[in-house]
Amino acid sequence: MCLRVLNNLNEQYPVTGRNMNWFRPINVSLYRFAQGLEKQGLTHRQMRTFDLSQSAVFKWRSSYASVVAMMGDDEQGYAAVDGMNDQGLMVNALYDTPATYATAKPRLENSNISVLCWPQYILDCFADAKSVAEYARHNTLVILDDLVPEGGNERELVPAHIHLAVSDKAGNSTIIEISKGILTVYESPKYQVVTNEPDYETQLSILKHWQYLWGQTQPSIETPIYTVLGGYTPTQSFDNAAFYLTLSDMAQQPADVLAQTRAFMQKGAIPYQFNPKKSDHATCTRWTNMADHHSKTYYFINPMNMMPVWLDAIKTGQPSAKIQLITVKGSKVDNTPELHGNLQRLLVDCQDPFRVNG
Numbered sequence: 001m002c003l004r005v006l007n008n009l010n011e012q013y014p015v016t017g018r019n020m021n022w023f024r025p026i027n028v029s030l031y032r033f034a035q036g037l038e039k040q041g042l043t044h045r046q047m048r049t050f051d052l053s054q055s056a057v058f059k060w061r062s063s064y065a066s067v068v069a070m071m072g073d074d075e076q077g078y079a080a081v082d083g084m085n086d087q088g089l090m091v092n093a094l095y096d097t098p099a100t101y102a103t104a105k106p107r108l109e110n111s112n113i114s115v116l117c118w119p120q121y122i123l124d125c126f127a128d129a130k131s132v133a134e135y136a137r138h139n140t141l142v143i144l145d146d147l148v149p150e151g152g153n154e155r156e157l158v159p160a161h162i163h164l165a166v167s168d169k170a171g172n173s174t175i176i177e178i179s180k181g182i183l184t185v186y187e188s189p190k191y192q193v194v195t196n197e198p199d200y201e202t203q204l205s206i207l208k209h210w211q212y213l214w215g216q217t218q219p220s221i222e223t224p225i226y227t228v229l230g231g232y233t234p235t236q237s238f239d240n241a242a243f244y245l246t247l248s249d250m251a252q253q254p255a256d257v258l259a260q261t262r263a264f265m266q267k268g269a270i271p272y273q274f275n276p277k278k279s280d281h282a283t284c285t286r287w288t289n290m291a292d293h294h295s296k297t298y299y300f301i302n303p304m305n306m307m308p309v310w311l312d313a314i315k316t317g318q319p320s321a322k323i324q325l326i327t328v329k330g331s332k333v334d335n336t337p338e339l340h341g342n343l344q345r346l347l348v349d350c351q352d353p354f355r356v357n358g
Contacts, residue, residue, distance in 0.1 A: 002094040003237045003268040004193060006192040007261040008171030009250040016167045016256050016291045017265040018092045019237075020069075020080055023281040025333045027151020029071050030300060031322045032311055032347060035086070037062045039112025039124065039354040042144075043077060050104040050112065050144060058113040058141055059356060062124035064089075067298040067313040069289060070322075070353065072149030079116040079149050079160065080123070080354035082315045083094045088125040088169035088293040091119045095196045099161040101145040102181025112142045115160050115178075116149070117354045122166065129172040133187040136176045143181055152328030165194045169293035175200050193236040206235065207242055216246060232276075237268045254292065261290055262301070286326070300325060307340035311347075320355075321347035 008014040015188045020026075041058040042050070068083035084090045104112055113121065118141075126132045147157035158255050166174040175186040175194055186200055193207070194200065211217050215224030228243040229236060244264055265288045275282035290299040299310045302325065310323070324345050327334040339346070 002243055003265070004092045004094060004165045004194040004313040005241050005245060005261065005264045005268070006167045006171070006173050007245065007257060007264060009172050009245070009248060010252065011259055012294075013254045013257045014167065014169065014293050015261040016090045016092070016172040016293065017261045018094075018289050019265055019285045020081065020267050020287045020289070021270055022150075022286050023283045024150055024154060025152070025162050025328045026071055026286050026326060027073050027328045028287070028326045029070050029322045029324045030309075030311060030343065031068045031320065031350075032313070032316060032318065033062065033066050033068065033314050034319050035062050035065045037124075037319060037352055038356040039117070039120065039352065040356045041121065041141075041150040042148055044357065045077065045235055046114050046144075046146065050106075050111055052104055052106050052204065054095060055109050056106050056112050058111055058121075059267050060121060060125060063256045064074050064121040064124060064127070065313060065315045066120075067311045068120060068123065069205075069287075069300065071151065073151040076149035076151060076157070077116065077146075080120040080342055082289050083119065083123050084291045084293075084296065084298045085123045085127075086296055086313045086315055088296055089123065089127060089129070089132075090291040090293065091122050092165040092194075093119045093162045094165060094194060096163040096177065097197055098199065099163060099178045101178060102142045104144055105142050108142060108334055111140065112144055114146050115143050115162060116146050118143055119164060120354055122164065126171065129166045129187065132166045132176075133174040133185050136174070136183045136185045139183050143178060150328070152331050154328075158272075163200070167291070167293070191211075192245060193238055195238040197234050206238065210239060210242060211246065214243070214246060232270050232274065241268045249331055254295065258290065258292060258299075262288070265290070269303065302326065304335040305337045305339070309339050309341065309343050311343050318347065318349060320350050320352040322350045323347055
């Protein structure tokens with residue numbers, strides 16, 4: 001039930017927001033990577049799982065620096081779920097239940113990559129949404145499934161079924177879905193709102209229905225209905241975000257665009273402990289992040305804290321540095337409420353989870 005909104009009403013100052021919704025607390029750190037790092041698409045644990053040799057694993061060298069929200073820990077592994085590079089390219093990985101992946105190809109050299117680090121490859125090697133779309137249409141990588149590393153003591157992990165939403169400083173958008181390892185690509189600045197399900201073609205059909213009711217199509221309805229159904233499901237989150245985005249005026253100043261985008265994300269957020277079905281694990285919004293594509297600033301907002309934090313995606317002398325934002329230890333969750341503002345001064349050197357380790 002995640003939600004991504006690209007606010008490109010002001011083409012000069014696009015901002016992308018994303019709500020990360022999950023049914024359990026998640027271990028998450030904010031990493032900053034330099035350009036020029038050697039990376040690989042599978043850890044040794046993953047190579048053993050798929051019975052792959054080192055030569056079959058895809059490797060690359062990062063062309064751009066990046067800031068990345070990374071789920072997981074040293075025991076379960078790591079997943080790049082959100083991030084922005086120094087070119088202003090934002091990548092959001094959203095859950096996508098129908099997603100299916102390729103079968104590992106042990107004899108195909110330099111090709112196999114885990115879906116958990118696929119978003120990092122996009123951040124490292126592409127500067128805009130158009131080039132990502134062009135790559136995806138001719139993709140030769142073997143993208144493999146894995147389990148979502150939540151961190152902490154949880155052992156019953158769920159499959160990492162995802163699709164990608166990519167946006168850039170020009171306000172362009174690329175959506176990539178995966179079925180049996182084959183990528184389907186949607187590219188347009190009009191593709192602003194994305195959620196988990198249904199498939200994106202159906203999401204666009206739903207949007208067309210609502211835009212007619214809101215008087216945004218030609219021929220237009222005589223009596224537009226300026227409302228939308230409430231609710232917390234993926235489709236209802238999509239409807240709500242599209243409603244406010246479609247019927248909003250353009251904000252003029254960068255700070256106003258940020259505030260406007262944050263309000264869009266709040267309209268699609270699920271409150272902590274909201275549990276209409278009285279289930280053992282109630283889904284809520286674990287965090288919201290926003291990317292200011294022009295200032296290259298990546299914001300992280302934990303709804304359990306009062307203050308946002310942020311980092312700039314800039315070229316840096318530190319190869320790899322991080323700060324822990326949420327720590328899960330058994331039933332205890334540390335939301336680090338003392339953190340606020342720019343986290344640059346608090347970064348500590350660390351190892352790159354996707355480093356080449358032959």
